[in-house]
Amino acid sequence: MENEVKKIIEWLQEQVRQAHVDGLLVGVSGGLDSAVVANLIKRACPDNSLGVMMPIHTSDSNLIDARNVIEQAAIDSLTIDLTETHQVMYDQIQNGLQEKGQFNETNDQLAGANLRARLRMSTLYTIATNYNYLVVGTDNAAEWYTGYFTKYGDGGVDILPIVDFTKTEVREMAAFLGVPEQVVTKKPSADLWEDQTDEQEMGVSYDVIDAYLKGQEISAADKATIERMHQRTEHKRTGLPQFKRS
Numbered sequence: 234m235e236n237e238v239k240k241i242i243e244w245l246q247e248q249v250r251q252a253h254v255d256g257l258l259v260g261v262s263g264g265l266d267s268a269v270v271a272n273l274i275k276r277a278c279p280d281n282s283l284g285v286m287m288p289i290h291t292s293d294s295n296l297i298d299a300r301n302v303i304e305q306a307a308i309d310s311l312t313i314d315l316t317e318t319h320q321v322m323y324d325q326i327q328n329g330l331q332e333k334g335q336f337n338e339t340n341d342q343l344a345g346a347n348l349r350a351r352l353r354m355s356t357l358y359t360i361a362t363n364y365n366y367l368v369v370g371t372d373n374a375a376e377w378y379t380g381y382f383t384k385y386g387d388g389g390v391d392i393l394p395i396v397d398f399t400k401t402e403v404r405e406m407a408a409f410l411g412v413p414e415q416v417v418t419k420k421p422s423a424d425l426w427e428d429q430t431d432e433q434e435m436g437v438s439y440d441v442i443d444a445y446l447k448g449q450e451i452s453a454a455d456k457a458t459i460e461r462m463h464q465r466t467e468h469k470r471t472g473l474p475q476f477k478r479s
């Protein structure tokens with residue numbers, strides 16, 4: 234893992250040079266992926282890196298985990314509480330749709346959840362402009378393949394340093410980097426609604442997705458679940474469909 238970490242750090246430094254920017258920032262949730270990325274960007278840019286905590290109805294335990302990650306990585310930090318912003322904006326949108334008689338309750342939870350991810354993206358880009366930094370993404374190989382991220386939300390970033398690593402490998406990297414044990418062992422969650430866990434929502438575990446990505450045998454049912462997610466999210470990984478005048 235030491236060699237891989239060294240290569241990622243050099244790659245991050247090269248990205249900063251090529252983009253002619255001054256540093257790197259990442260949203261720190263208290264989860265595993267952002268803990269690893271916070272450590273990597275701190276090592277790549279010791280004096281020009283930032284971890285941003287953006288609670289939206291975030292539980293105390295996740296807030297504590299996020300603070301512990303910031304402390305462990307020894308990275309400069311900033312907290313922007315977006316709870317009220319989200320509330321005001323989503324209320325307005327819901328009211329508008331209700332007045333029109335076209336509010337769709339079935340998709341309400343998902344719509345509000347994706348708005349959280351997109352408010353965080355807007356916040357990160359506003360701060361990135363302030364510092365002349367790049368926004369660093371936290372997607373791992375399993376999330377990327379399954380499209381398990383919000384388009385233009387947590388997927389709206391400039392560079393992806395850990396996208397070639399499975400969740401298992403990201404966990405190994407976290408242990409190597411000294412990420413707090415509680416964060417290394419906790420269940421992955423997008424934390425977009427209460428008690429959400431990635432594996433419950435996807436209907437397949439990261440261990441199984443990782444095994445599939447490594448070319449190992451998995452059940453036909455799990456393979457079908459993964460391939461369905463992959464196909465439905467193809468649009469998140471490809472360029473924009475563009476109409477061309479023949």
Ligand SMILES: Nc1ncnc2c1ncn2[C@@H]1O[C@H](COP(=O)(O)OP(=O)(O)OC[C@H]2O[C@@H]([n+]3cccc(C(=O)O)c3)[C@H](O)[C@@H]2O)[C@@H](O)[C@H]1O
Pocket residue numbers: 343346347350376380381382383384386387422423424425431434468
């Ligand atoms: N074929 C197509 N071509 C072009 N665009 C297409 C499209 N189909 C849908 N779209 C567009 O894409 C939208 C759907 O995509 P999107 O908005 O991303 O939404 P969607 O994929 O439905 O939901 C995001 C998923 O990612 C999960 N997530 C989000 C954020 C963080 C994490 C985490 O692990 O931390 C997980 C979240 O729990 C949820 O399951 C549609 O509303 C539509 O605008």
Ligand SMILES: Nc1ncnc2c1ncn2[C@@H]1O[C@H](COP(=O)(O)OP(=O)(O)OP(=O)(O)O)[C@@H](O)[C@H]1O
Pocket residue numbers: 259260261262263264265266267268285286287288289291353371387420421422423424431
């Ligand atoms: N409360 C938050 N504050 C700051 N950034 C956040 C917050 N919630 C989510 N994010 C950003 O969105 C990203 C996507 O969330 P995701 O849950 O996939 O990663 P994670 O929380 O770092 O790890 P895990 O998947 O193990 O929960 C995070 O890595 C982080 O950059």
Ligand SMILES: [Mg+2]
Pocket residue numbers: 262264265421422423424
């Ligand atoms: Mg999380």
